[in-house]
Amino acid sequence: MAREFTSVGVVGLGTMGAGIVEVFARNGIDVVAVEISDAALDRGRANLTGSTDRAVAKGKLAEADRDALLGRVTFAVGLDALHSVDLVIEAVPEHLDLKQRIFGELDRVCKPEAILATNTSSLSVTEISVSTTRPNQVIGIHFFNPAPVMKLVEVVRTVVTSADVVADVEALCARLGKVDVTINDRAGFIANALLFGYLNHAVGMFEARYASREDIDAAMKLGCGLPMGPLALMDLIGLDTAYEILDTMYRRGGRDRRHAPVPLLKQMVTAGLLGRKSGRGFYTYERPGSPKVVPDDQTPAASALADGTRGLANGISKVGIVGSGTMATGIIEVFARAGYEVVSVTRGAEKSAQVCEAVKTSLNKGVVRGILSEADRDTALGRINWSATLEHLADVDLVVEAVVEELSVKKALFASLDEICKPGVVLATTTSALPVIELAMATQRPADVVGLHFFNPAPVMPLVEIVRTIRTSAETTATARAVCAALGRTGVLCGDRSGFIVNALLFPYLNDAVRMLEASYSTADDIDHAMKLGCGYPMGPFELLDVVGLDVSLAIQRELYLELREPGFAPAPLLEHLVTAGYLGRKTGRGFRDHTPR
Numbered sequence: 001m002a003r004e005f006t007s008v009g010v011v012g013l014g015t016m017g018a019g020i021v022e023v024f025a026r027n028g029i030d031v032v033a034v035e036i037s038d039a040a041l042d043r044g045r046a047n048l049t050g051s052t053d054r055a056v057a058k059g060k061l062a063e064a065d066r067d068a069l070l071g072r073v074t075f076a077v078g079l080d081a082l083h084s085v086d087l088v089i090e091a092v093p094e095h096l097d098l099k100q101r102i103f104g105e106l107d108r109v110c111k112p113e114a115i116l117a118t119n120t121s122s123l124s125v126t127e128i129s130v131s132t133t134r135p136n137q138v139i140g141i142h143f144f145n146p147a148p149v150m151k152l153v154e155v156v157r158t159v160v161t162s163a164d165v166v167a168d169v170e171a172l173c174a175r176l177g178k179v180d181v182t183i184n185d186r187a188g189f190i191a192n193a194l195l196f197g198y199l200n201h202a203v204g205m206f207e208a209r210y211a212s213r214e215d216i217d218a219a220m221k222l223g224c225g226l227p228m229g230p231l232a233l234m235d236l237i238g239l240d241t242a243y244e245i246l247d248t249m250y251r252r253g254g255r256d257r258r259h260a261p262v263p264l265l266k267q268m269v270t271a272g273l274l275g276r277k278s279g280r281g282f283y284t285y286e287r288p289g290s291p292k293v294v295p296d297d298q299t300p301a302a303s304a305l306a307d308g309t310r311g312l313a314n315g316i317s318k319v320g321i322v323g324s325g326t327m328a329t330g331i332i333e334v335f336a337r338a339g340y341e342v343v344s345v346t347r348g349a350e351k352s353a354q355v356c357e358a359v360k361t362s363l364n365k366g367v368v369r370g371i372l373s374e375a376d377r378d379t380a381l382g383r384i385n386w387s388a389t390l391e392h393l394a395d396v397d398l399v400v401e402a403v404v405e406e407l408s409v410k411k412a413l414f415a416s417l418d419e420i421c422k423p424g425v426v427l428a429t430t431t432s433a434l435p436v437i438e439l440a441m442a443t444q445r446p447a448d449v450v451g452l453h454f455f456n457p458a459p460v461m462p463l464v465e466i467v468r469t470i471r472t473s474a475e476t477t478a479t480a481r482a483v484c485a486a487l488g489r490t491g492v493l494c495g496d497r498s499g500f501i502v503n504a505l506l507f508p509y510l511n512d513a514v515r516m517l518e519a520s521y522s523t524a525d526d527i528d529h530a531m532k533l534g535c536g537y538p539m540g541p542f543e544l545l546d547v548v549g550l551d552v553s554l555a556i557q558r559e560l561y562l563e564l565r566e567p568g569f570a571p572a573p574l575l576e577h578l579v580t581a582g583y584l585g586r587k588t589g590r591g592f593r594d595h596t597p598r
Ligand SMILES: NC(=O)c1ccc[n+]([C@@H]2O[C@H](COP(=O)([O-])OP(=O)(O)OC[C@H]3O[C@@H](n4cnc5c(N)ncnc54)[C@H](O)[C@@H]3O)[C@@H](O)[C@H]2O)c1
Pocket: 011, 012, 013, 014, 015, 016, 017, 034, 035, 036, 040, 044, 090, 091, 092, 093, 094, 102, 119, 120, 121, 122, 142, 143, 144, 145, 236, 237, 238, 241, 245, 277
C-alpha cells in the first residue's frame, strides 16, 4: 500500500515553489507554504494568485476551483510550521550550504516519518541528504517550469534512499497527474544535463553578437518547433538560478567548458537582470513577474523590414533555382507560390521532368488539403520555366543554389554564375554546412553572395537562416531579409559559422543525449520522455536522430567539432558505431530504435 500524503510543505515560494504549491493544492492536498520573511511570503502568495488568476482568465480553472485551491494553502514564515506534514519539498535558491542548513532544520522540525525532498536542478541530493539523520528518507523531486503545466517529474534516488520512499513518491507523482522518470543522483539529471549546455551556448552566441536575441529565439522555435527560444527560456528559469545550475554542473559534471557560465550571465545577475521575475533579463517585461514582453532599446525597428519589402517589390521578380534534389524542389515551389517567376536549372531534361513531377505532386497535395485552389496551383506551375543550361540565368534577379553539398561543385557553380548573371544580382547558397565565404570568393562579387538556409520540407518550414559573410554587403542582406518576408518566412540573420544558429545549437544537444545513453545513465525512452514532457520538445532526441538520419547527424557534429575545436562537441562513439553498422535511422529501418514493420 502506497503511503497517503494528506498534507505537504513547500519551502521557498519563488519561480518553482509557488508552482509546486499550485500542483499539490489543485490535486486536493493541503499545503503549508513557507517563506523566509513576510515580504517574501507576500511575493510568494502573489506568484500563486497570479498564476491561478491567469488560469481562470484562460478558462482552464473554474473560479470555485481556484477558491478551493487557495483554501487548501496555509502560508507561514519559518520552518516550524512544517511539524506535521507528510512530505516537504524544498525550493530555495540553488546553493548547497543553504539547502544543507534547511534540511538540517527540517530534520529537527518534521515528524520522524516525513519524507524530505529537494527540487534542486543540479546539486547533489546525496550531499543534501547527509545533513539530516534520515538520509534514507531524502529524495529529489524535480519539477519543471512552469510546474502546473509541465508533465514531467524527475525522481532522484540516492544510494541510500529507501525503495519504499521511491515507490511512495512515484505513486504521488501519478496522483498529481505527472509522468515520472526515476534516476540516480547525477549533475543535471536527464533534462538539465541536456538543456543547459545548449542554453549557455545560445547565451554565448548572443554575447558574441553572432545573432540578435530575437533571431536566436525565432531560429530554435521555428527551426526545431520548440515552445520557446533559449533566451526567453533563460528569462523564465531566472538568470540567477541558471547561473547556479551551470556553475554546479561545471564543477560536478567533469568541468565541461560548455557549462562554464558565459561571462555575460554573471554580469546580468550582478546588475539585477534576473529575467521575468525582476522584469528584465534578455528581454524586458511589462512588470516583474509578468510573462508579457515589451519593446526596449534592442527591439528591432518595424520600419527596417518594411523598407526592405519595398525594395523587393521594386527589385526582384525573377528567381533562378539551381539543383534537382529535395531542397531545390521545395524552394522552387515556395518561390512560385509566392508569385515569383522561376527559372529552374537542372543537369538535364530528364532531371527537370522529375523535379516538375515532384513539384506538381506537392502542389496537388496542397489542393487536396484545401490550402491551395486548383487555379492557384496552375498559376504557380505556369510561373516555372524548366531549363538545363545555366545561360538561362542571365536575366534573373536572384539565384538560389541548392546542388549537392560538395565544396568543389558549389565553387565551380558560383564561378559560372559570376560569368553569366547580370551585375547586382544576389547569389544565394542553401548550404547547411559549407563556409559561405568560400563560395563568395569563387566569384568577383563577394558582396552579393549570401546564405539562404531553408529547412526541410521547404514548403512547410517557416524559417530561413540568412548567412552573412564578412564580405556580404548590407544591401544584399537587406534584400535577403526582404525576400524571406515576401515568401512568408521568418529570416534570421547570423554569421558564417559551422551550423549557423539551429544546427550549432541542436546537434551538440543530440550528441549529448547519445553520450548519456552510452553511459547507461538512462534509457532512450526515458530521455525522450524527459525532453518532451519536461521541456515541451515536439520529439525526443532519439526520435529526432532517427528521423534526421544518424549519418547526417554525425557529419554535422563532425563539422562543428572540426571548426570550433570544442572537446565537448566530439561525436559520441556510439553514434559513430551505429553509423558504421549501417543503422542510420528510419531510412534504413533501424537507428536507435527498430523501425522495421512487424
Ligand atoms: N527556475 C527553474 O526553472 C527551476 C526549475 C526546476 C527546478 N528549479 C530549482 O528550484 C529551486 C528554486 O529555484 P527558483 O528558480 O524557484 O528560485 P527563486 O529565486 O525564484 O525562489 C527561491 C525562493 O526561496 C526563498 N527562500 C530563500 N531562502 C529561504 C529560506 N531559508 N526559507 C524559505 N524560503 C527561502 C526566496 O525568498 C525565494 O522566494 C532551485 O533549487 C532550482 O534549481 C528551478
